[in-house]
Structure formats: C-alpha cells, structure tokens
Amino acid sequence: MSNIDLLGRRNFIKGLGAAAGVAMASPAMAVSEKADGVKWDKEVEVLIIGSGFAGLAAAIEATRKGAKDVHIFEKMAYFGGNSAINGGLFAAPGTPMQKKEGVQDSVDRMVADQLKSGRGIADEALLRHVASHAVEALQLTMDAGAEFHPYLQQLGGHSVARTYQTSVSCGAGITQPLYKECKRIGVNTHNRSKFEGFLVGDKGEVVGVKMRQNYHFGEDQPGKVLNIRAKRGVIMATGGFAQNVDLRMAQDPTLTSEVGCTNAPGATGEGMYEMFRLGAIPVHLAHIQSGPWASPDEGGFGYVSNYSIYNFPHSMAVNRLTGKRFMNEIADRKTRADAELACRDEKGNALPPILITSYKDSKKHPNTKKVIKYNVGWKFDTIEELAKHFDVPLKPLKAQIEEYNSYVKSGEDKQFGKNMTKAKDKFIEAPFTVVRLWPKVHYCQGGVQVNTKAEVKDSFTGKPIPGLYAAGEVCGGIHGVSRLGSCSIPECMVMGMTAARSVMKA
C-alpha cells in the first residue's frame, strides 16, 4: 500500500476550495478509505465491476471454478460497455478455421505481429499469455452460444488471416450470449451501480468497495452509497477512458472534444484512476489509439467501420485533393490514422479521404446494404459520377486506378508495399461503393499494470495489491504503442478468466 497520505492531501485541497469560495458543482464523489469500523451494508463472495467482455468472462469462469455468490456491478443502465457495441472481431492463433483454410499460424507468430505494432514497448509475457489461451476463450464464447461468420479475415498489421467475426458483425454477438449465460448460472447482475472507491484493510489489502446505487449517468441525482464487502476479492473490469476528454487531453492534448469517439458513454476511466490512488502503476497512458476506418458521416463506430475493415484489403484509399493514394490500406492503425489526418485542403482544413471499392467485392459484407441505405456511403455507376460527387480531380484519379489495378495483377504494390494477397483478382472497377474516412478516438492502450495472474501491482512495494485484480482495457502496457485490430477481445476474455482463476485460488 502506498505510504503517501492521499486522503489527507485531498482534504487539504477541499479546504482550499472552500476558502476561495468555490462551489462544488457535482455531487461529492466518495473515495477510497480505511475499512476500520465501517458498517457493511452487504457481503458478496466475488465482486466484479464492469459488465463488458472482461467482467462477463470473469463471472462465468469464477462460477465454473466453484464460486457460489458472484456479483457484477455496472454503472450504466444497460450491460455490456464497449464490448456490446464492439465490432465482434476476435483474433486467435491455431484455430479450427485456420486449419480448414490452410493458414499457418502459431502463438509465436501472433505475438511477433503484436510486438511489431507495439513498437518495442509491448509486454511480451502478457501477449504470450493471452495468445496461448485465446482459443480457449473463443471456445467459451461458443459454449455460451456465440456464432461466427464462416470465413477468416486478415486485419491491418496481422501477417496472416486469424480473425473470426460474430455472425452479427458486432460484439453483442458475444456479450448477449455471455450475459444470458451469467443469468443461467446464477450470477447476480446490478445495473445503475457506480463504483466510487475501495475499502482497504490494515495490511493495505482491498476488502470491499463503496458502491453508489440507483445511479443515473450524466444526471444530477446522487443515489445512496453502500459499503460492500468482497470475501474473495475485487475484479476491476471497468474498461478505458476514451470518453473522458479531460483525461485523454491530459495525456495527449491533440485529442480534443473535436475528435470523435467510438466508445460507449461509460468509458470515463474513474475505476482506473481510483486504482492509481491506491498505488497501482500507471503504464502507457499517453498511447491512445484512433480508428482509421471510422466515418465522419455517422456517430461512434456506426456501420462504416466494419464495412471498411472488411474492404480495406481490396480497396483504394484516395486523397480528394490529389486523386492519389496516400497510404497502405492495411498498414497498422497508427500509420493509417496519421496518414488520414494529414489529408487537408489548401487552407489546412480537414478533407476526409475516400475509400473506393468495387461493388462486386464490397457487397459480400453484410453492412454494405446498410451503409448505402442509411446514407453513410454511396454507390456510383461511373468514375465520372464519383469524382464529381467528391470533387476529386478526374484525370489523376483515373490514372491512379489504372496504376493500382496493375499492382492487383502483378501482386506487388510499388507505391506503398501493401500485401496484395487478399486483393488477388479484385480489380477496382465500376460500379463502385465509396465511404469517407476520418479517425475517431477508439482505444486506450494505457492503464494499470497487471501480471499474468491479473494481479494489480503496487508502485511502492512492487508486489501485487492483495485482494485486487484487473482485466481488460483498464489494464495497460500489453499492446505498447499500437494495438492490432481484433486483439482486445481475446485479451479481455483471457484476462477476465485469468482474474477469476486467481481470485478462486487466493
């Protein structure tokens, strides 16, 4: 436990505020404190905070390992967090579908791809732990009833096709079955319950939490705070902080409120910051990733994101000012997001680039129809029409298409070195479908440091904080500078299961 008196410091700050006559606008938030003499309102065996992949997987695994009284607390009105709106893309090495499609893959290969995009600062031990258990986690989702498309996808930065996707092309294809499974096996779920602080024992161990009941997100309505004892331990699965503009700007001032965000509204980070207050080690907080496949024509992740993730391998991304390509369409996320942000008009204003795909190839993705129907993407019969609609210079655009098609033919992209395997025989020809691209804040690589047992490490002692476990996006350092697409689901699921196993052994 940290030997700095945070509570004392906080009171001091409060005192200053009062002296200066500053009124507290929001209801005072409870913070961590000693459990000495607190009156317990409730006692549970395993206490999980957050209801995304990590929390749900932890609840199921804890129950399988013999826990009788498992509780999930969720601050929002609905369950599922980012996981319920996620793209449903799940990477795993050595899967049955890879065997069927003849794809050579291994734990080592997946870890190597991730280390590369992590640019030297990813946590190899954690990556290896997750990759080694990814197939097991995929099986858990299937056991609960999740269904997947019958094909594999190769996402940006992956050296082989290793990504499954739910048949509804959304993480809800996993969270809904997991949530139902939780209900079936007797996990207790509580919505509108906001975690506000830890209750800490004499030896610095986490013995319980302060939980605000009947909490209404974004409303001025405080509810009542209960002290809940956790007999075996607390698993923090509270996700990232991409929706908290103050906190993300503290890490990266370019991520102002003008940059969109794909996350669910509850991704505000207070669970993570409360663990820091307790002494957890912050890692890689400034590495916040933007999704290069998002569209400025809809909110959040919408329909375009999955559409473009599927189509990038056989599409051409074009700068509207020049009519030319400006990036490898399947480079890793950071490379592409940076390239898109550089697409600007003569005055320096944002000029979202376009992704051009042949309709014959794009239509294989279930979202294509919807993208056109809901006016977030367009279909054109001729290149002239397309160029006019987006005000792209026609001649260079035509030349670029011709050039690109020669790479489709030869299998070698001389412009950007794109891997053309998945583009084989897929020439860019009319009719076309087109979407606009602009990055949105998507994923927080940073968070608290955990070990391969999902124990949270204390910055002062270097040892795990007893009674405290964390899993999923709230943890940091695993992916390094840039997370590869489809690698969060396996991480959240595996680390949630790992946390449950550790809690049941402790």
Next chain:
Amino acid sequence: MKKLNIVLALVLGGLVSLSAQAVDQRPWHKEVIGKDCKTCHDNGIKQFPSDQACLQCHDVDDLVKQTARSEEDKWQNPHNNLHYGKDLPCQECHGEHKAKKPLCSNCHTFKFDKHKE
C-alpha cells in the same frame, strides 16, 4: 410536439421543496396517471423512477411487436435490439419530463418516426 406544462405545486401538499417547479407531462399520461407522482416515482419523489416503473402499464413484448422491423432490419427494433435485447431500460430513450433522443442515435442514423423527443 405538444406537451402540457402543468404546475403540480398546488397538489403536492407536503412537498414544499418542489412547490415552485413546473413539470412537463405527456398528455396521454396525464389522463391515466393524473397528478399522482408516486405512480411512477416508486423510489421517492425526488429520485428517478425505478427501471420497473413504466412496466406497470407497458408490456415489453407488446412494444417489441409494435416496433418490429423487416427481417433485414430486425435488430433495429429499439425494444429488442442487437446490443441490449429487451433489457434496455425505458428511461434511456424516453423522458417524461424532458426531451430525449433514442440511444441508437449515438452511433446510427436510423429514423424512428414515432419516437417523441
């Protein structure tokens, strides 16, 4: 959209603190509920109603039927949607005393013609 501004002050005998507030109410609810705030405010007058409050009168399965969409768009049914099934509490999209947008509009451009903000 028409909404009636009714002043509940006079009828809320004991609740002095609320006495100066005007409260919006849906006209059709006014006919059924009248001025008995406790009908919905089952957690106490100053608290939001519980997630069960609306279900005293409304049946989820009926609502699912009323807002059903074609097979292709079946998961765009706000009362039985892809992300949260039938479990989304009413108050996330409907406010009795204030305007609300459907939760879907955070990410999608769907049109729900009958939704009243």
